[in-house]
Amino acid sequence: MTEPDPAARRLADKMREDIQSGALREGTKLPSIAKLAEEHGIGRGATEHALSILRGEGWVMSRRGSGFYVAKQFARIRRVSPDRLDPKLRAQGKMIQDHDTGDRWRAVNPLVADVVPPPDVAEALGVEPGTVVLSRLRRFKVDGRFVQLSVSYLPTDLTRGTRIEHSSPGPGGIHGVLAELGYEPTRYEERLIGRAPRPTEVEGLELRSVGAMVLEITRLAWSGERCVEVNRMVLDAEAYEVVYKFPAP
Incomplete structure (x- = not known):
């Protein structure tokens, strides 16, 4: 070009x-x-x-x-943590994304498969390198705009024969099913970096601005001492406002 x-x-x-x-x-x-x-x-x-x-x-x-x-401009999505991870939302049958987008129009295209995860994900989940885990790949669209690419990795000994293997895991989402299995997340860790998008992300998010940036957020969900999910999200930086709330030390 x-x-x-x-x-x-x-x-x-x-x-x-x-x-x-x-x-x-x-x-x-x-x-x-x-x-x-x-x-x-x-x-x-x-x-x-x-x-x-x-x-x-x-x-x-x-x-x-x-x-x-x-032109009419896209209203940034407010991604507020830890509010979006409140167990009360799961109890109401809501997904995490429901907290982010409210009643805005949203679509998601899930793809569930067994994959060999990246080495850092395998290490976090406590599985040997080369071990197959369950992958849930999602592409989120809000108000007609692609805003997020997300892939969750979960150990297969927790997911086999459960709704987590379905395209729609049902009320409460993945974490709702984990709670039913006795592995409700008890703490989270998020790592956020800003970077230039990779070619596949430019295509997947349909990024149009020259010099567009993305936010990569890696969230680890722990149940007790066990990491039960690693979720790697790539957000269009122009589409989100990321808010963290925490008490003073």
């Missing part, structure tokens, strides 16, 4: 920043191409290219015969 010329990139970056900061609000009609070109001292071609970049990223939209407008 041909890189845009520097003038187009500068204008696209400036307008994107203005939209993100609220200086350009949703529904605002943008100046004409000729006016934008004059204001920023660049050619019409570069201006058209900048608007094309922003339209491709979902920041602006065009209306035939009317011009360009600031």
Whole structure:
């Protein structure tokens, strides 16, 4: 793909920043191409290219015969911990994602399989390298936008013949089933890093912004002294606000 010329990139970056900061609000009609070109001292071609970049990223939209407008922006998902992991939610038959998205439209495409996990996951689960575990791969879509890729790993001695092997584990999700089996999670550990997305993640999340970032969160769920699940999540950084609540030491 041909890189845009520097003038187009500068204008696209400036307008994107203005939209993100609220200086350009949703529904605002943008100046004409000729006016934008004059204001920023660049050619019409570069201006058209900048608007094309922003339209491709979902920041602006065009209306035939009317011009360009600031598009409706995606409302960030508030991912609040530890509230989202409260056992009371499981008791009500709710999934963890229900806490994140509320009544917003959500879809998930689960894929359940036996896999050999990465070495660090095998170590956390306490299984020998090369041992097969159960994998639950999910791709979450909220309000029409792919926002998260998630894969959970669980030891097969806990999952064989249970609803965890089904595409939908039922009320309370995976942790609800673990609780029924006597392995209710009693503590969690989350590790979060920000990084550039890998090619498969760009495709899976349909990331459009040049320079897009993702948040990788690895959560370990412990029941007593045993790690019963490792969940590795990759979140579109532009789609989430991550909130942690904890008491003062």
